Amino acid sequence: MSLSPLRTSLSCLLLLAAACSNAVAGPSDAVAENPSSISAPGSVAQAPASPTTPSEDVGQVPTTPTPTDTETPTAEQPVATTPDPSASVCAPLSSLASLTGDLTTWLQTAPITAANSGGFKEPGGTELAAFEGAFRALLTEGPTAQVMQDLAGMGYGVSTFRNATGGGWLVVREQGLLSRGGGTFIINLFPARDLWLEAPHADSDEGTLRQTATQLVTLGARALLITGSNRCAVTTASPCSGTTSVCGTKGLRISDAAHYGNTFFTAAHRALRATYPDAIAASIHGMDAGDGPEAAVVSDGTSAPRPEALSNRLRDALNTHLVGTKKAFSCNAADDSGKHRDLCGTSNVQGRIDNGAADACFTEAAAASDRFVHLEQSATLRGTGASSKAVIQALADTVPCTLTGSGLGCQAVVAAQDCP
Numbered sequence: 001m002s003l004s005p006l007r008t009s010l011s012c013l014l015l016l017a018a019a020c021s022n023a024v025a026g027p028s029d030a031v032a033e034n035p036s037s038i039s040a041p042g043s044v045a046q047a048p049a050s051p052t053t054p055s056e057d058v059g060q061v062p063t064t065p066t067p068t069d070t071e072t073p074t075a076e077q078p079v080a081t082t083p084d085p086s087a088s089v090c091a092p093l094s095s096l097a098s099l100t101g102d103l104t105t106w107l108q109t110a111p112i113t114a115a116n117s118g119g120f121k122e123p124g125g126t127e128l129a130a131f132e133g134a135f136r137a138l139l140t141e142g143p144t145a146q147v148m149q150d151l152a153g154m155g156y157g158v159s160t161f162r163n164a165t166g167g168g169w170l171v172v173r174e175q176g177l178l179s180r181g182g183g184t185f186i187i188n189l190f191p192a193r194d195l196w197l198e199a200p201h202a203d204s205d206e207g208t209l210r211q212t213a214t215q216l217v218t219l220g221a222r223a224l225l226i227t228g229s230n231r232c233a234v235t236t237a238s239p240c241s242g243t244t245s246v247c248g249t250k251g252l253r254i255s256d257a258a259h260y261g262n263t264f265f266t267a268a269h270r271a272l273r274a275t276y277p278d279a280i281a282a283s284i285h286g287m288d289a290g291d292g293p294e295a296a297v298v299s300d301g302t303s304a305p306r307p308e309a310l311s312n313r314l315r316d317a318l319n320t321h322l323v324g325t326k327k328a329f330s331c332n333a334a335d336d337s338g339k340h341r342d343l344c345g346t347s348n349v350q351g352r353i354d355n356g357a358a359d360a361c362f363t364e365a366a367a368a369s370d371r372f373v374h375l376e377q378s379a380t381l382r383g384t385g386a387s388s389k390a391v392i393q394a395l396a397d398t399v400p401c402t403l404t405g406s407g408l409g410c411q412a413v414v415a416a417q418d419c420p
């Protein structure tokens with residue numbers, strides 16, 4: 001059981017649930033954990049992972065302090081102690097490879113294989129389940145030796161990333177020569193909002209990689225999922241319902257992270273959803289707005305009108321901040337009749353998952369959960385000017401600060417935003 005205090009502390013770091021401080025203070029044997037028990041980088045053998053044998057189904061094992069992000073932690077409640085993070089919390093992170101710099105800038109070099117490059121290899125079914133399980137364990141337990149080993153077996157490694165200006169993230173990315181176009185996934189150690197971002201078309205929807213990387217850091221979102229392949233990287237057709245002619249021929253491809261479920265991208269999405277059932281996932285896209293009146297088209301993953309939809313709130317927030325004559329429209333507002341682009345994300349696989357579709361690949365969701373929002377944007381919004389800032393501001397307005405990290409308009413509760 002000597003591991004449990006470490007786990008507890010790390011979970012606190014990862015989850016930043018207000019209740020964590022209680023959990024840390026609780027166990028009387030909590031004092032002893034020292035960095036000495038942490039494996040050296042690259043060594044997986046000796047981590048004391050066994051006592052609480054993580055099974056596939058770790059979920060909420062009682063030994064782990066239940067992540068309480070679901071219970072709207074009151075923003076004022078201080079994370080009382082942030083118990084001396086130097087040794088117990090930061091040590092396991094320090095066993096990871098460490099990157100420093102500017103995360104937003106660095107992420108713009110995230111590897112994405114090119115169109116028609118053949119650069120997407122579908123993971124096997126057992127790998128997808130294993131990746132989802134490992135990613136989930138990473139979110140709940142941190143980078144334990146077991147997690148590191150499981151991910152390494154699928155070609156993935158985990159590093160820490162620290163900005164000079166503060167903040168800390170875990171970077172989950174393909175290692176070595178084994179790239180399968182699997183994607184790059186970032187977990188924020190100090191999130192402020194119960195929100196994560198997805199860039200399934202990070203390269204082809206030009207600007208959305210820079211945008212989402214900026215949003216992750218600026219908003220204090222929980223995570224960012226970046227595709228590892230251009231949507232047209234391979235010619236193999238995706239069996240999922242939906243259509244496009246963006247790849248030159250009609251039809252979806254399996255390298256399209258938004259339109260095929262058997263990807264590490266979708267496995268990471270499922271892990272995030274299982275861990276944070278109430279969080280909002282925002283899928284960020286770009287469209288050719290043509291001569292239409294749309295600066296943006298927002299949807300909840302369906303095209304059903306629903307006055308109280310999250311997408312309508314995001315639309316309103318966008319229209320508050322957008323400059324210029326073009327406006328944001330919602331797929332879920334009956335009165336948005338001026339919209340001529342029907343880009344409602346109803347075939348988006350991650351949206352279908354969040355909306356409880358019977359089969360995320362084959363069937364559209366009947367109703368929306370308000371946990372998923374799909375944003376299509378004109379090129380102007382995806383640029384670097386005032387309109388791009390309007391998008392960040394609108395997201396900030398729409399998703400409140402309910403966690404303890406720092407983010408735009410949030411009052412950070414956590415004292416230490418970095419490990420020494």
Ligand SMILES: [Zn+2]
Nearest residue numbers: 201205285286
């Ligand atoms: Zn797109």
